[in-house]
Amino acid sequence: MKVLVIGAAGMVGRKLTAALLKAGQVGGQEITDLVLADIIAADPPATGIPISSRAVDLSAPETAATLIALRPDLIFHLAAIVSGEAEADFEKGYRINLDGTQHLLEAIRLAGLKTPYRPRLVFTSSIAVFGEPLPADIPDDFPLTPLTSYGTQKAIGELLLADYSRRGFVDGVGIRLPTIVVRPGKPNKAASGFFSGIIREPLAGLEAVLPVDVGVRHWFASPRAAVGFLLHAAAMDTSGLGQRRSLTMPGLAATVDDEIEALRRVAGDKAVSLIRHEPDPVVAGIVAGWPQAFLAKRAESLGFVAEQRFDDIIRVYIEDELGGQIG
Amino acid sequence: MKVLVIGAAGMVGRKLTAALLKAGQVGGQEITDLVLADIIAADPPATGIPISSRAVDLSAPETAATLIALRPDLIFHLAAIVSGEAEADFEKGYRINLDGTQHLLEAIRLAGLKTPYRPRLVFTSSIAVFGEPLPADIPDDFPLTPLTSYGTQKAIGELLLADYSRRGFVDGVGIRLPTIVVRPGKPNKAASGFFSGIIREPLAGLEAVLPVDVGVRHWFASPRAAVGFLLHAAAMDTSGLGQRRSLTMPGLAATVDDEIEALRRVAGDKAVSLIRHEPDPVVAGIVAGWPQAFLAKRAESLGFVAEQRFDDIIRVYIEDELGGQIG
Numbered sequence: 001m002k003v004l005v006i007g008a009a010g011m012v013g014r015k016l017t018a019a020l021l022k023a024g025q026v027g028g029q030e031i032t033d034l035v036l037a038d039i040i041a042a043d044p045p046a047t048g049i050p051i052s053s054r055a056v057d058l059s060a061p062e063t064a065a066t067l068i069a070l071r072p073d074l075i076f077h078l079a080a081i082v083s084g085e086a087e088a089d090f091e092k093g094y095r096i097n098l099d100g101t102q103h104l105l106e107a108i109r110l111a112g113l114k115t116p117y118r119p120r121l122v123f124t125s126s127i128a129v130f131g132e133p134l135p136a137d138i139p140d141d142f143p144l145t146p147l148t149s150y151g152t153q154k155a156i157g158e159l160l161l162a163d164y165s166r167r168g169f170v171d172g173v174g175i176r177l178p179t180i181v182v183r184p185g186k187p188n189k190a191a192s193g194f195f196s197g198i199i200r201e202p203l204a205g206l207e208a209v210l211p212v213d214v215g216v217r218h219w220f221a222s223p224r225a226a227v228g229f230l231l232h233a234a235a236m237d238t239s240g241l242g243q244r245r246s247l248t249m250p251g252l253a254a255t256v257d258d259e260i261e262a263l264r265r266v267a268g269d270k271a272v273s274l275i276r277h278e279p280d281p282v283v284a285g286i287v288a289g290w291p292q293a294f295l296a297k298r299a300e301s302l303g304f305v306a307e308q309r310f311d312d313i314i315r316v317y318i319e320d321e322l323g324g325q326i327g
Numbered sequence: 328m329k330v331l332v333i334g335a336a337g338m339v340g341r342k343l344t345a346a347l348l349k350a351g352q353v354g355g356q357e358i359t360d361l362v363l364a365d366i367i368a369a370d371p372p373a374t375g376i377p378i379s380s381r382a383v384d385l386s387a388p389e390t391a392a393t394l395i396a397l398r399p400d401l402i403f404h405l406a407a408i409v410s411g412e413a414e415a416d417f418e419k420g421y422r423i424n425l426d427g428t429q430h431l432l433e434a435i436r437l438a439g440l441k442t443p444y445r446p447r448l449v450f451t452s453s454i455a456v457f458g459e460p461l462p463a464d465i466p467d468d469f470p471l472t473p474l475t476s477y478g479t480q481k482a483i484g485e486l487l488l489a490d491y492s493r494r495g496f497v498d499g500v501g502i503r504l505p506t507i508v509v510r511p512g513k514p515n516k517a518a519s520g521f522f523s524g525i526i527r528e529p530l531a532g533l534e535a536v537l538p539v540d541v542g543v544r545h546w547f548a549s550p551r552a553a554v555g556f557l558l559h560a561a562a563m564d565t566s567g568l569g570q571r572r573s574l575t576m577p578g579l580a581a582t583v584d585d586e587i588e589a590l591r592r593v594a595g596d597k598a599v600s601l602i603r604h605e606p607d608p609v610v611a612g613i614v615a616g617w618p619q620a621f622l623a624k625r626a627e628s629l630g631f632v633a634e635q636r637f638d639d640i641i642r643v644y645i646e647d648e649l650g651g652q653i654g
Contacts, residue, residue, distance in 0.1 A: 149494070152487070
């Protein structure tokens, strides 16, 4: 099978690529060809599978047609302008997150008009499709009420995915990812950055700033779990989805205090002492509107699995990013 | 104030235009200029208010910019490819119902980048944003679960309206209209056509075909009520809407049997005897997936008013379309 990953250069895209190459198959079907697309060329790992990497701009209407002309059997659409940037640059957010997704779906539909074509499309949505007022535990049938442009664009992507799937143009699965922690790399400016930072920096012997109260509760999964969701969505039987093609992924509800105590259990008091509480009312205000926890029953019943304890999320980071060793 | 009606040549558009000209004002502000736009030029009535009529194609990106260059203070966006046609012609539905709405919002945003501009935009959505499985009485916070391309396009329009309003580019109100009965004119091919036909044709002494069971229950308002919703949305204080900019309009839940008994009370047994029951499984199947009734509490609390009895819907038709006389 031919696999296309759009957004392959991002953190999740790189980990997904590595997992695809390691497995060599999806749902028992051998991967014969892997195409990596992103705004910058992804670094193609050395492998026995024919692999190509393309630098493309999904907001250009011809890009999707060029990629779909390769007729991939399986497409992962991970490309997105993230929440903060989509809010700061309104036009760019809509161009990539809405127009880009629409171009992709249209290219798939138009390809199918010539000769039959109905690829599996795994679309990464986000819990940002939900906005206040929210219950403490959000059920699967809660209405899409985004309060950011990013969340709006993802909600529209879900609606398009459902309609194109209903019409038989594509076999779509939308997965609403939890906040992914622990993100590797340097601290970034995302409002959610501290959720990773307060684990990652102390594990490296560095100070981390905590801008919110320790009582703040949020919804998490590891990068490894995210890759697991993507691979499961790629291979699952979609007949169980009915018309509701997007699923809230399972995750783990934890407070900042839960994070800190897990860090203490895994890495000791010295690591915890590197967390400096420096309240930032702007960040606290943004985070206050975020979902706290979900009842992801549909996804769980369809076989999606996430971590159960924050300790496990930290251990995944140590295994996958630190070679199993705390520095 | 300058008023723009997009979709002015349709049934609701024509009645809205007449109501605007009769009132001469909206929310106490005098109408100084009225622009009617549709794919065919609307017939501008003789009036003291300067009025112009334009034949435009909203799916052409420059159309919205040309209309918005007039800087209307109030915009009614009624233009749409209807449900059946949007399902039959996928591209046309998306071009008008999605791209057209997006072009309009973008034209408004871009006009405001030059000099401050934030018009009131009244957008007609539809109860087609809701699809099965549905409760018998659908609450205001029920998720958008469209099962048609038309419903998908309207749901996306609602999300865009909310985001553009949140960002301060427009002051939007989305109103989800009930099925409008009694539609004047000839029978059309819409699956919902019989709801009007079984009243309109007998009142004209003509036979009407009923393709579904008399137990079928649906959600209705008159064209006069629809115009009332539009005018109320144009003048209301939008601060009470919060971030949820679209409202399910009040209406009246009635079975086909309720319709028939109302016709009997208003026009007698002879009229009722002109209804011929000729079951059509295709129409019955489509209608079976439609909403039956709503709890439109938000809209009611914000001052929107609809008929309470089907007899009143029939009387509105007789007054507004038949000059108060049954033929």
